[in-house]
Structure formats: structure tokens, C-alpha cells
Amino acid sequence: MTSPVLSVSNLNTSFLVDGKWMDVVRDVSFDIGAKETVAVVGESGSGKSVTALSIMRLLSENNARLKGEINFGGQNLLDISQQDMQKVRGNRIGMIFQEPMTSLNPVLKIGKQITEVLVRHRGMTQATARAEAIRLLDKVRIPAARSRLDEYPLSFSGGMRQRVVIAIALACSPQLLIADEPTTALDVTIQAQILELIKVLQEEEGMSVLFITHDMGVVAEISDRTVVMYRGEAVETGTTQEIFQHAKHPYTRALLSAVPKLGSMAGTVQPKRFPIVDMKTGEAASVADTADTVEHDKTPILEVKNLVTRFDIKSGFFGRVSGRVHAVENVSFDLREGETLSLVGESGCGKSTTGRSIMRLTEAKSGSITVGGKDVRHAGKSSLLDIRKHMQMIFQDPFESLNPRMRVGEAIAEPIVTHGLAARGEVRKRVADLLTRVGLSPSMADRFPHEFSGGQRQRVCIARALALEPRFIVADESVSALDVSVKAQVINLMLDLQERFKLAYLFISHDMAVVERISHRVAVMYLGEIVEIGSRASVFENPQHPYTKKLMEAVPVPDPARRQIRRISNDEIRSPVRAPDFVAPVRKYDEVSAGHFVQVQ
Structure with missing residues (x-):
């Protein structure tokens, strides 16, 4: 039997915090064989990235302490000098960061x-x-x-x-490639391209790969063996097939159960809550099905007709317009009480600009936006302030959405005070009630944003959005930055709030599996245009437009038995930049079934 390319034995990594050494990685051991891919999987804080940085000796020696053995090429990397380690880094071991x-x-x-x-x-x-x-x-x-x-x-x-x-x-043709969350920030089609590229290059170069991720779908797609990490420890190790079919540790089972699976909603009409599994016991809690909250005969809360948003590109000394970004081009849809309409597509397709245009955070060039019968585009300052009581927005990064110097109670209270919805003596009570609604303790109102986890910060943002009792919320990639189990909790919270308050959501995302779970209707965007729109069932179970099919084919399947090297197109989304005199073509749509429209190519 050939010796492993990399052998990690009893690795312990500690950080100096407030004068005390804190263990972050404890007694982690695994091997990587020649031409083998090993995935280290776990959620944020599990120690997986620290393990990779320890192997590469990229942690500061002033506040990090490493113990154990990391054997590579016949030497313990923890025993060699920094000068010798520099000859290993980038030469014999390559690394890709998130x-x-x-x-x-x-x-x-x-x-x-x-x-x-x-x-x-x-x-x-x-x-x-x-x-x-x-x-x-x-x-x-x-x-x-x-x-x-x-x-x-x-x-x-x-x-x-x-x-x-x-x-x-x-x-430098390394023997080992360490890939630390290399696809997390990428769109689903680009992620598929990068995963395929790594697999093809591995075959061509004959290298070994250490792949670090929190995405079990990616693990199923790429790895031969898997190491599951939880709170700094490797809690389960085995072949990827064994891990997925016969997971033994409760945390592994919990991770697998929280993964949204494309196609799992076939035959159902309503959105469905994610099963919530206890990370310590692996036991699933009972989750009620959502009720039918959409009344299709009611007047829409939001109506968007022929919306166009473009951005001028200026160049030259006189700042003449040399081109325009056609971010949103002739987009139309409506949204009803208690309904979730998802806008899906890759980065640059115009979905976020659509949401920002509706909120008047970005000014549209033409078209109409009507909220509760009131014209948003032409509303004056005071009228717009009144309209915005009915519509709120949740952004992708909750930390950027919150003022780091403002306590979260003050952040939630701010819109209540601005709109004069409660007397000063009642504001704190309203804030406590809002925190309770989103599953947080009222005592947390006195904390600052940095004292919360990512999932808790997103709950604070949801509480703030609910403060004005809006009729609909624009959720722009609101769960894409969260770990899989936290993502499931936040989506379940959104569905609970929708059922209780008849909220409508414009849910903007590139995660097709999550969109399938949460949506009543789906609109697929490409180059600023809606190319397909219809009920969730009709779009996911009978996709008609080639771009919709491309998005779905690119989603990694969390089942190693169905693994295959897919020949994904290397084409990127085309540029939406056009010449100043460009006239957008008039698009036609076919109604392939009731309410299911597809752009004619």
C-alpha cells in the first residue's frame, strides 16, 4: 500500500485570547492518498478552515500554537523552518481561497x-x-x-x-491542492464549472485535493472520502458513499437532513418548511406544513409593469455617454397577499436591481410600480415615506445592514420612531415583541451586532423589517450567506411569519433548491429580462426555457451515487452593456400552461 501524500495526526490548534490559550482544533487526524479528494465539511466555527491554515502554516506564530504532526513528503511540516515552509507553499502545496x-x-x-x-x-x-x-x-x-x-x-x-x-x-504542479470554500461565493452555474474544472485538472495533473466546504451537495459531487468536523473535532470519517448512506454521528445526520434537495417538492403545491434537526442528538423536530395563504382573486399588493432600469456609462473628458447597462428591461409581474414570488438567476441578471428599483433605492428609467394602488415611481418625499410603511427590504449581509455602533434594540426602534407608530414609552415594548416574534430574547435588545451570530443578525434584520407591519418584504439573497442549518431556521421563520401576518415576499436568490422550497411562483431572469414565469410546480417540473434548464442542471445533487462529470458550458452570462442608441427588442411570450409564460426565442 502506497504511503499517503498528506498525513495529519492529532493536530491541535490554539489561539491566544485575552491572555489564555483557546483550543480551536482538537486531535484531528486524517490521511489523503495519491490522486484522492478528501472533503472536510462542517459549519462556520467547526474548525475546518483553521485546519487548512494550520497545514499551510499560515497562522501567526505570535498568537497561534500548533501541536501534533503534519507529514508531507517525508517531513513533519510543524518541525521545519519558515524559510523551508515557503518552499513548500505555492510550490508543492497549492491553495485556493473562498x-x-x-x-x-x-x-x-x-x-x-x-x-x-x-x-x-x-x-x-x-x-x-x-x-x-x-x-x-x-x-x-x-x-x-x-x-x-x-x-x-x-x-x-x-x-x-x-x-x-x-x-x-x-x-508549480503541486502534489496537493487545498481548496478552502472555493465555490461558496459563486453562482450555481459558475460553481458547477469550477467543480468540473478541479476534477478534470486533478485527472490531468494527478494531484491530491483537500476540499473544504459546508455544502453537502458539493461534497457528494467531488470527494472520495469525507471528514465531518463539529466544534473543532473530527466527529466522523469515512468514504463519501458511507457517510451519505449510513451516517452514524448525530451531527452528520443533521447536516444531511438540512440540505435542500432539488426535486423534493414534486407533487406539492404549497411551500414547505425545512425539517429542523437537533445538532447534538440528530433527532428531527416535527414541523407543521404551511397553510394556503394566497387568495388569487384579490387585488395584487404590488404591480410592476414594463419596468426599465438602465445605468449610463460615461467616458472621455466631457463625460459623454458611451454605453448603457440594461440592468432591467421591460419586466412585469404582480405579487399578492401571502404569496412568495422568487426572482432567480445568476449575478448580473438584474434581479437585485429589480428589487432596489421597486423600493426606489435605485431610480427606474420607465415603467410603473404600484403598491396598494399608489404610484411609487412618481411619489414625492412624504408620499414615498408613507408607501414605504407597506414595503421593506432584507439584504444579503446582515452585518452591513446594521450600524455596528448602534444597539440592535435602537436599530429596530428607529423605523417605529421615524414613522411615529408608537409613543416613546411603548417603543421598547414593541421592540421586545418583535425580537420575540423572530425567536430572540427581548434582553438581546441591548447588545451590539458583533455580539450575534450570522443567523441571529439576520433575525434582527427581519425584526426591523417587520417593525412597520409591511404588506410585503423584498428579501435580497437574505439566506445565501448562512450555514445550511441556520438557513433552514431562517426560512422556516419567514414561512411562519408569512402564515401569521399574510406577508408577501419577493424572494431574490440564485439558490434553486431553496427557491423550490419557499416559492408559490418563480420568475427566471436573464440579461435583465424575465425569460420564464409561472407557478413553482410548472417552472421546476416542466422548465421550458434553455436558461432555466441550465440553472437546474448545474445544481449539485447531494447523492454520491448520482455523481457524474457533467460537461457544463464554460459560457458566462453575457454583458448587459449596450450602445447608447440600442433599442431593446419587443419580446413575445407563449403561455405553455395556465399562468406559465416562456419567452419566445
């Missing part, structure tokens, strides 16, 4: 960032390194590699930036 822009220098051209690795570790001349950099960009499927070598990172999309980071990691 956010490519933190790995790339924004003021250096892409070519320079690749060639400096080749010059340093492989001793190449600049001319040879440049030729090799072009070959590497070709290898990671970046089109027009030669011309793009002299561009800056900001000229690349998120998916293409991640490909550049992979090219840099592969520059």
Missing part, C-alpha cells in the same frame, strides 16, 4: 501575479514564465488567454477570477 479578490492584488496585472510564482519557485526567465502563464490560463479555460494576461483582476468576473487563482495554485 474569495478570489482577497488572493489577487488589485493593482497588479494578472500576468504579473502568475509569472512571479513561476520565477520564484521554478526559476524561469520572464519570457518563459509569460509563455507558461498563457498555457496555464488556457488550461483553466479562460478564453483569449494571451490578451487577458495584461488585464487587472477587476476586469474579470467572480468565476473567471477564481480560475486565475486556480491557475496560480497549479503553476
Whole structure:
């Protein structure tokens, strides 16, 4: 039997906090064989990323302490000097991080960032390194590699930036590639491309991969063996097939049960709450089905007709308009009491701009937005303030949505005070009631945002949105940044509130499995236009537009038995930038079934 490429034995990592050493990773052990992919999976705070940083010796020696053994290439990486470790990093072990822009220098051209690795570790001349950099960009499927070598990172999309980071990691043909959440921030189609790329490159290069993620669908898609981490410990290790079919630890079972599975809603009409599983016992709590809250014969709360939002691109000394971003183009839909309409599509498709245009956070160019019979687009300042009582917004990042210097009770109270909805003596009682509604303790009102977890902060944002008792809420990627179990809790909370208060949601997301679970109706957006709209069942069970089918095919299936190397198109979403004199074509739609409309191609 061949010896493993990497062997981690009894790894312990501690951080110095307030003068005391705090254990973050405890007695973690695993091996990675030649050409093998091992996934380390767990939620935020489980210690999986710290394990990767420990292997790479990227933790500060001033406030981090490592014990145990990390054997690679016949030597313990914990015993060698920093100078020798620098020869290992980027040379024999490559690493890809979650956010490519933190790995790339924004003021250096892409070519320079690749060639400096080749010059340093492989001793190449600049001319040879440049030729090799072009070959590497070709290898990671970046089109027009030669011309793009002299561009800056900001000229690349998120998916293409991640490909550049992979090219840099592969520059020295490493034996081991560590990929730390490399697809978490990417759209589902781009995620599928990156996963396929890593698998193909692994076959071509014969390298081993340590893949760190919290997404069990990705684990099923890519890994041979899996290590499940919980609170700094490896609680279960085995082949990926064994883990998925015969999980033994309660936490593993809880992780698997919380994964939304595309197609699980087939044959059902109403949204369905996620099963909530106790992370300690693995036991599922009983969850009631949602009631039918939509009254289809009622007048819509929100009506959007022929909405157009464009952004001018100015250039030259005189700032002349050289082009326009057609972010939203002739979009129409309505929203009824107690209904969830989901807008889905990749980054840049216009779904968030649609939500911001409805809220008048972005000014639309034309079209109409009506809330409760009142014109939003042409409302004056006082009228708009009155209309906004009926519509609120929840954003993707709850930390950015909250003032870090303001206690959460003050943040929730602010809209109540601004709109004069309660006397000052009653405000604190209203805040306590709102915190209770979203499953938090009233005593938490005196805490600051940094004292909450990500899921708790999103609950605070929901409480603040509910403060004005709105008729509908625009939820813009409101759960995409959350761990899988927290995501399930927040979605269940949203469904509970919808049932209790007849709330309507415009749910903006690129997560197709979550959209299937929460929606009554679905609208698919591409290049600023709705290409397909209909009931959840009709869109998911009978998708008609090629782009809708592409989105669904890209969703990783949380079942290793159904794993396959899918030939995903490397095409990115096309640019919505048009010439100043561009006239958008008039689109036609076919009604393929009752209420199910598809754009004619």
C-alpha cells in the first residue's frame, strides 16, 4: 500500500485570547492518498478552515500554537523552518481561497501575479514564465488567454477570477491542492464549472485535493472520502458513499437532513418548511406544513409593469455617454397577499436591481410600480415615506445592514420612531415583541451586532423589517450567506411569519433548491429580462426555457451515487452593456400552461 501524500495526526490548534490559550482544533487526524479528494465539511466555527491554515502554516506564530504532526513528503511540516515552509507553499502545496479578490492584488496585472510564482519557485526567465502563464490560463479555460494576461483582476468576473487563482495554485504542479470554500461565493452555474474544472485538472495533473466546504451537495459531487468536523473535532470519517448512506454521528445526520434537495417538492403545491434537526442528538423536530395563504382573486399588493432600469456609462473628458447597462428591461409581474414570488438567476441578471428599483433605492428609467394602488415611481418625499410603511427590504449581509455602533434594540426602534407608530414609552415594548416574534430574547435588545451570530443578525434584520407591519418584504439573497442549518431556521421563520401576518415576499436568490422550497411562483431572469414565469410546480417540473434548464442542471445533487462529470458550458452570462442608441427588442411570450409564460426565442 502506497504511503499517503498528506498525513495529519492529532493536530491541535490554539489561539491566544485575552491572555489564555483557546483550543480551536482538537486531535484531528486524517490521511489523503495519491490522486484522492478528501472533503472536510462542517459549519462556520467547526474548525475546518483553521485546519487548512494550520497545514499551510499560515497562522501567526505570535498568537497561534500548533501541536501534533503534519507529514508531507517525508517531513513533519510543524518541525521545519519558515524559510523551508515557503518552499513548500505555492510550490508543492497549492491553495485556493473562498474569495478570489482577497488572493489577487488589485493593482497588479494578472500576468504579473502568475509569472512571479513561476520565477520564484521554478526559476524561469520572464519570457518563459509569460509563455507558461498563457498555457496555464488556457488550461483553466479562460478564453483569449494571451490578451487577458495584461488585464487587472477587476476586469474579470467572480468565476473567471477564481480560475486565475486556480491557475496560480497549479503553476508549480503541486502534489496537493487545498481548496478552502472555493465555490461558496459563486453562482450555481459558475460553481458547477469550477467543480468540473478541479476534477478534470486533478485527472490531468494527478494531484491530491483537500476540499473544504459546508455544502453537502458539493461534497457528494467531488470527494472520495469525507471528514465531518463539529466544534473543532473530527466527529466522523469515512468514504463519501458511507457517510451519505449510513451516517452514524448525530451531527452528520443533521447536516444531511438540512440540505435542500432539488426535486423534493414534486407533487406539492404549497411551500414547505425545512425539517429542523437537533445538532447534538440528530433527532428531527416535527414541523407543521404551511397553510394556503394566497387568495388569487384579490387585488395584487404590488404591480410592476414594463419596468426599465438602465445605468449610463460615461467616458472621455466631457463625460459623454458611451454605453448603457440594461440592468432591467421591460419586466412585469404582480405579487399578492401571502404569496412568495422568487426572482432567480445568476449575478448580473438584474434581479437585485429589480428589487432596489421597486423600493426606489435605485431610480427606474420607465415603467410603473404600484403598491396598494399608489404610484411609487412618481411619489414625492412624504408620499414615498408613507408607501414605504407597506414595503421593506432584507439584504444579503446582515452585518452591513446594521450600524455596528448602534444597539440592535435602537436599530429596530428607529423605523417605529421615524414613522411615529408608537409613543416613546411603548417603543421598547414593541421592540421586545418583535425580537420575540423572530425567536430572540427581548434582553438581546441591548447588545451590539458583533455580539450575534450570522443567523441571529439576520433575525434582527427581519425584526426591523417587520417593525412597520409591511404588506410585503423584498428579501435580497437574505439566506445565501448562512450555514445550511441556520438557513433552514431562517426560512422556516419567514414561512411562519408569512402564515401569521399574510406577508408577501419577493424572494431574490440564485439558490434553486431553496427557491423550490419557499416559492408559490418563480420568475427566471436573464440579461435583465424575465425569460420564464409561472407557478413553482410548472417552472421546476416542466422548465421550458434553455436558461432555466441550465440553472437546474448545474445544481449539485447531494447523492454520491448520482455523481457524474457533467460537461457544463464554460459560457458566462453575457454583458448587459449596450450602445447608447440600442433599442431593446419587443419580446413575445407563449403561455405553455395556465399562468406559465416562456419567452419566445
